[in-house]
Amino acid sequence: MNSLLSWIALAVLILSCGGLLLARQRQWRVAWLFLLYIPFTLLLSQSWPLSMALLRLITGWIVTTSIAIALQSGRGLQERDHPFGPDTSFFYIQGLVLLVVIGIGATRAFSILITPPAPSLIGSIVLLGSGIFLFGFNTATFPYLSGILVFVNGFELLYASVESSSFLLFLLTALNLLAGLAISHHLASPVAKGDEP
Amino acid sequence: MTAAYLWIFLPILLGIFFFTASRRTMYRWGTLSALGLAILAWLVPLDTPFHFAGLNLKVSSSFDFLGRSLSFDKQAVYILILLYGITAMWFYGVHLLQKTEVLIPWGFLFNGLLLTLLTVRPFLYAAIVLEALGFLLLFLLRPPSPGILRFLAHQTLAFPFLLLAASFGSEPRIMSDAARAPFVIALLGVGLALSAGLFPFHSWMPLLGAELHPYFASFLLWLLPLSTLLFAGNILERFSLYTSLISLFQISGLLMILIGSGEMLVERHWGRALGYAAMIETGYGLLSLSLSQNGHSILLASLFPRSLNFVLWGFSLSILYHRGHGLEQRTLEGLGRRLPFAATSLILAIFSTAGFPLLASFPWRVILWNESSTYSLLWGLLFLISLAGIFGHALRTFNVLFAMESGANDWKQEENLEEKILLSLGVLFLVISGLFPQILMRLL
Structure with a gap:
């Protein structure tokens, strides 16, 4: 893939992660998640064939759409989630900058084992870190679980340079769909009292 | 087929x-x-x-x-x-x-x-299966319990470490390289610690015990640590290079049994105490894997008594929970006089976990104590202290359930016949597998 395009994809990915971290309203988080899968796919196509990467794009969009529908049906799309940790924009911008710096540093450190393209590696570190920020500082279900989803996607980007088999793609696609289904299940409807085991 | x-x-x-x-x-x-x-x-x-x-x-x-x-x-x-x-x-x-x-x-x-x-x-795909198991658990409870969310978070964090370690570990080119091998072993160590709930990543166990129905909690606390422990055991058995992780397992196992039994001794919520039991059992499992030459076989043979303890513990605690309307110690006081079968079974399950003679876990605790003492006298002593903690919890359970005001004589048997039969069978199994452990060994 064109080198310039992959750096542009990385910039959009960082922007999407920033949006995910800074947004408090759920509808905005869903929108950023939807956008995130475009640069994610472009970076993934550096290691995988484009057809495989496109399949992941479709899976990601299916997952996001199912979450959006679940939020809509549960009337939770307009709700806001505030982290229990730091709640200032400056903290998350600092965190994001730190992740990019770590990502740039990792391009040398990781070369002992794997040599993914630099934008992919930086992108995966940003995704992994953003995921940890989301599930580390939130107890509300939606940001917590979307953080886990983002973390898994970050690892996929890193691991794509190690293995590019169609079987792995199948497993990761199934895992993402399962995650999307589980998150949607939680967000779909309010809990009936005594429903839980 | x-x-x-x-x-x-x-x-x-x-x-x-x-x-x-x-x-x-x-x-x-x-x-x-x-x-x-x-x-x-x-x-x-x-x-x-x-x-x-x-x-x-x-x-x-x-x-x-x-x-x-x-x-x-x-x-x-x-x-x-x-x-x-x-x-x-x-x-x-x-x-x-x-x-x-x-x-x-x-x-x-x-x-x-x-x-x-x-x-x-290749076994590296097991990490993906564990992650899928974490996501499946989300369907169980709405809103998700913090215990389940923490389990999922730990599996998610472990997932990259395990997959990368397994992927590199299966490549002879990397594992024969002196500079790279320690890096791969470190990846695997962190991955296993997170995945198997090693100290200090064990907090989801007591949380799960406190949040769910005791029957459900005991089932999950039996199955989930068992899955991750067997996964860790499989890796250790298959790849000799990973034996350098053994000291991590030893120290973590010892800390888990000591902290778990200490917490259990002072715990006033019996659901959380069940979670600590799972933590302690994981600790004993890790010690089995790390202290003995035949660690994996000992771990496998001890699975039956461990499972039996959990079934009986979960079932009797659930009966007490339904009649006592809670798992806080104060709600269960004196309940043993109304439900003597359930109370006795619960106490015996706890005693069995503590390695009380003639009960199911006794032979395996003796083997492990022997291995610990051979390794170091201090380890043998600390092992005994951990058993004393569980023993103390069993005695306190006995005291709470059968506490009687002076002069009161209100003994009843509120369990139905089927409950009595099942509880008695459970106790019988506990005693038989404690008396004849060689039957299990023969199966292996």
């Missing part, structure tokens, strides 16, 4: 079917199916033709797909028998306890996934 069809795909399909079944169908057919799968595993030889109902049959131990496989070895068959046999016990208890029927479909699904985890080759 392959073993994977019978013991992985069929249970998963059964699990999906039971979601739509009625409560009555669920417990009857669920129990029978689980028992049938255990008996089949016992009787059907793998990779050997046999004659049945006029047909020549052969069950292949390996199921191959896209260059990967699900392979059942002798140890996997032992785990199969144990897993489905014990699951049948859990399922049978469902019809006596309210709001627990959801355990049956989920039990089949989790069993199928656990066996996939243990039999998948």
Whole structure:
């Protein structure tokens, strides 16, 4: 893939992660998640064939759409989630900058084992870190679980340079769909009292 | 026909079917199916033709797909028998306890996934199965309990470490390189610590015990640490280079049994105490794997008493929970005089976990104590202190359940006949497996 395009994809990915971290309203988080899968796919196509990467794009969009529908049906799309940790924009911008710096540093450190393209590696570190920020500082279900989803996607980007088999793609696609289904299940409807085991 | 069809795909399909079944169908057919799968595993030889109902049959131990496989070895068959046999016990208890029927479909699904985890080759895909197990747990509870969320977070964090370590570990080019090998071992160490709930990543166990219905909690606290522990044991057994992780297992195991038993001793919520029991059992499992030459065999042989303790503990605690309306110690005071069978079974299950003579875990605790003392006298002493903590919890349970005001004489037996029979059978099994541990060893 064109080198310039992959750096542009990385910039959009960082922007999407920033949006995910800074947004408090759920509808905005869903929108950023939807956008995130475009640069994610472009970076993934550096290691995988484009057809495989496109399949992941479709899976990601299916997952996001199912979450959006679940939020809509549960009337939770307009709700806001505030982290229990730091709640200032400056903290998350600092965190994001730190992740990019770590990502740039990792391009040398990781070369002992794997040599993914630099934008992919930086992108995966940003995704992994953003995921940890989301599930580390939130107890509300939606940001917590979307953080886990983002973390898994970050690892996929890193691991794509190690293995590019169609079987792995199948497993990761199934895992993402399962995650999307589980998150949607939680967000779909309010809990009936005594429903839980 | 392959073993994977019978013991992985069929249970998963059964699990999906039971979601739509009625409560009555669920417990009857669920129990029978689980028992049938255990008996089949016992009787059907793998990779050997046999004659049945006029047909020549052969069950292949390996199921191959896209260059990967699900392979059942002798140890996997032992785990199969144990897993489905014990699951049948859990399922049978469902019809006596309210709001627990959801355990049956989920039990089949989790069993199928656990066996996939243990039999998948190359084993690196097991990390993905563990992650999937974490996501499946989300369907159990709405809103999700912090314990389940923490389990999922730990599995998610472990997932990259395990997958990368397994991927590099299976490449001789990397593992023969002196500079790279320690990096891979460190990756695996962190991954296993997070995944198997090693100290200090064990917090989801007591949380799970406090949040869920005790029957459900005890089932999950039996199955989840068992899955991750067997996964860790498989890795250690298969790759000799990873033996450098043994000291991590030793220290973590010792800390888990000491902290777990200390917490259990002062804990006033009996659901959380159950969570600490799972933590302690994980600690003993880690010590088995790390202290002995035959650690993996000892771990496998101790699975039956461990499972029996959990079934009896979960079932008797659930009966007390329903009648006492809670698991806080104050709500259970004196309940033993109304429910003597449940109270006695609970106390015996705790005593068995503490390695009390003649009960199920006793022989395995003695073996482990012997190994600890051989390793270091201090370790032997600390091992005994951990047992004393559990023993103290058992004595306090006895005191709380049978506390009697002076002059009061209000003994009753509020359990129904079926509950009494099941509890008595559980205690009988505890005693028999404590008296004749060689039966288990022969199975291995």
